[in-house]
Amino acid sequence: MSQPIIYLDNNATTCVAPEVFQAMAPFLQQEYANPSSVYPFAGAPAAALEKARGQVASLLGATPGEIVFTSCGSESDNAALRSAIKTQAGRRNLVTTCVEHPAILNTCRDLAEYAGIHVDYLSVDSHGRLDLDEARALITEETAMVSVMFANNETGNIYPIRELARLAHQRGALFHTDAVQAIGKVPIDLSKELTEVDFLSLSGHKFHAPKGVGVLYRRSFAPFAPYLTGGHQEHMLRAGTENVASIVGLGEAARLAQEHIQEENTRVKALRDRLQEGLLATCPDAMVNGDLEHRLPNTLNICFKYIEGESILLRLWDRARVCASSGSACTTGSLEPSHVLRAMGLDYKALHGTVRLSLSRYTTDQDIDTVLEVMPPIIRNLRDLSPFGREG
Numbered sequence: 001m002s003q004p005i006i007y008l009d010n011n012a013t014t015c016v017a018p019e020v021f022q023a024m025a026p027f028l029q030q031e032y033a034n035p036s037s038v039y040p041f042a043g044a045p046a047a048a049l050e051k052a053r054g055q056v057a058s059l060l061g062a063t064p065g066e067i068v069f070t071s072c073g074s075e076s077d078n079a080a081l082r083s084a085i086k087t088q089a090g091r092r093n094l095v096t097t098c099v100e101h102p103a104i105l106n107t108c109r110d111l112a113e114y115a116g117i118h119v120d121y122l123s124v125d126s127h128g129r130l131d132l133d134e135a136r137a138l139i140t141e142e143t144a145m146v147s148v149m150f151a152n153n154e155t156g157n158i159y160p161i162r163e164l165a166r167l168a169h170q171r172g173a174l175f176h177t178d179a180v181q182a183i184g185k186v187p188i189d190l191s192k193e194l195t196e197v198d199f200l201s202l203s204g205h206k207f208h209a210p211k212g213v214g215v216l217y218r219r220s221f222a223p224f225a226p227y228l229t230g231g232h233q234e235h236m237l238r239a240g241t242e243n244v245a246s247i248v249g250l251g252e253a254a255r256l257a258q259e260h261i262q263e264e265n266t267r268v269k270a271l272r273d274r275l276q277e278g279l280l281a282t283c284p285d286a287m288v289n290g291d292l293e294h295r296l297p298n299t300l301n302i303c304f305k306y307i308e309g310e311s312i313l314l315r316l317w318d319r320a321r322v323c324a325s326s327g328s329a330c331t332t333g334s335l336e337p338s339h340v341l342r343a344m345g346l347d348y349k350a351l352h353g354t355v356r357l358s359l360s361r362y363t364t365d366q367d368i369d370t371v372l373e374v375m376p377p378i379i380r381n382l383r384d385l386s387p388f389g390r391e392g
Contacts, residue, residue: 006322006367011358017208023252027245045244052251059254061189068216068237069247073180073203074103076216079227080176080199081107084145087223091144097122099340127291128157128344143173150179154340155290156299165196174198184257185264185296198222209253213246260361269297271368276300278372283379298359303350307382315378320370325356
């Protein structure tokens with residue numbers, strides 16, 4: 001019998017929940033009509049599309065009319081940023097952070113290079129935290145949009161979105177948050193605490209829906225110019241025949257996320273904390289990266305000085321079939337250390353020895369026990385082999 005996989009890379013992607021798969025199946029075979037068609041056979045896909053829209057809206061504290069289905073979080077990010085430049089006449093500045101996902105950073109660079117947009121980047125301290133005073137100074141009457149992620153994909157840091165949105169609105173700018181990592185892990189209510197958020201991005205595969213489907217939340221009446229133009233789909237806000245099966249799966253995943261949000265913040269958090277405490281107690285020269293008070297309940301970013309994170313990952317797989325990451329999945333394979341950790345000013349001895357372990361509601365006590373058993377000897381062995389040895 002093959003050894004079971006211990007999956008601790010849920011910030012990269014998640015498994016499709018069984019309930020999600022079951023909800024999708026009819027729309028892959030039996031109910032395959034185009035939801036825009038007028039004949040009765042298209043009725044079930046059209047109704048399922050709107051049911052999913054309502055499920056996502058419920059998760060976010062939004063109205064169904066504020067939900068636009070997209071192909072992924074990256075598309076949603078692009079749509080928000082590029083729209084702001086088109087709709088905010090005379091405003092040629094974007095404000096974001098230096099620790100955003102590449103979907104934001106590379107889009108900003110593209111707009112700077114080809115559209116002449118000026119971009120300001122908020123810095124972070126050694127714990128990855130933002131400075132609201134710096135934001136207050138950088139956001140001006142020239143700013144078209146402020147875009148700050150809800151939670152960091154590498155460290156799990158949660159950022160002060162409400163305060164930043166208010167600062168943006170005080171200067172007449174729009175506010176967008178990439179909430180891809182936060183959805184399903186922490187409560188988000190756009191009708192109460194976050195009423196000044198104009199746009200929000202999410203991606204289904206981060207909370208047990210399939211890959212290839214996402215959402216752009218657009219606050220009612222917020223100015224918006226479609227990124228994908230063509231047909232009349234999504235109330236003419238995003239062209240292209242809807243991916244009905246995946247959207248249905250996204251809706252069911254949203255329903256499940258709402259149902260399990262308490263578990264994420266109790267049982268999953270307790271597992272993460274036990275993993276953290278165990279590794280710090282048994283692995284010398286280990287350090288947790290990020291804001292320990294304001295972070296996602298499932299994320300542990302930990303560095304082991306003097307060794308390579310990639311070597312740790314290979315041995316975790318070889319010895320216990322553990323899947324983890326040495327940074328965000330979008331940067332794995334690069335020889336460059338994580339831009340997030342570099343922005344935090346991590347010492348070079350720690351930069352390359354960082355591992356991200358991200359849990360889900362499917363993570364078990366046995367999974368954590370296994371990692372706590374195999375990790376210390378892996379670290380000791382790699383340190384013995386390392387030419388850098390130990391400090392002192």
